[in-house]
Amino acid sequence: MLYKSHVVVTYAAVLPLLVSTNSLTAGNIIALGIGSVFPDIDHPKSFIGNRTRGISDGIRMVFGHRGLLHSIIGVIFFMLAAQFILSSFQQPLEWAYWSTAGYIAHLVEDSFSKTGVAWLQPVYNKRIQFGFKLIYYKTGKVSETVLFLAACAGLFYQLVLLTT
Template identity: 45%
Template sequence: MQYKTYLSTSLVVSLGAVFPNIDEPYSWIGSRTRGISDLIKGFFGHRGLTHSLMDLFIVFLTMILMVSFTPFSPIIGLYFILGYLLHLVGDSFSKSGVKWLLPFWDKAFQSGLGVVYYKKGFLAERIIFIVSMLLLVAQVRALNFESLFNLNIVQAIANLIKNSTSYIGS
């Protein structure tokens, strides 16, 4: 992989990793999408639906549609989903945990079993952030995501959607 590819994949994973916080108007992404962020927080609250497997699935379907109808790269979509999932896993180690099964179940799950956790704004959170960023850069450099998939699942689903919609339109 070239340096330019490392940089772009790191940026996409990072964008995916901050995207769940679109439900918080004062987060990095929320402050850049203020109207949308306010609406999402008003309807679902912070760490509501955007911090669940349901929303991860919705984002996955959105990526499939983007791959189907635009020149959007499937591998970039997978990197975005990876970042999103890593955010949810990271938040599950916070003291309040993550409601993985919303809207079906309102129970928050804390991955550290109440023993290993961090609190927002404390030193442990900052250390985890710095170590995570260093690991992200190292992993993206070492990981060739394309080699993990002999069949690009996102592209295959996108082609199926594209072909089925062409039959509907004719």
């Protein structure tokens, strides 16, 4: 999934949770967006990977794309690193939780791609495809565009509801 689709789908899916927990702040929205694109740092041609080439190239060489960063271990490492960094700079730990929510949303979204995600790496490398190989998208194809537009419509609808 392209970064713009990850961001929009994540916002559309998680906005109700932000609202219902009274957590709708600029910091939390930014954190959620960062988390929604971060797992693809393992791909040098991704939005984030292209902007962190040295790091991205190294991660891809060691783990590959949709490797360890696209697993539960990756989620745990990300959350602990985010908590450490934010506490070191005396920033709200809530940002770590919302960025981790974005990270998890990214993995769920990738699980609906044709190839799925190996959630249990490095213990179990079989990829899980949540649509049972019947419902899936392919990155950059019409199926992703339809998903992106549906998420845009859903997000727009939610924003209208918030402002009325």
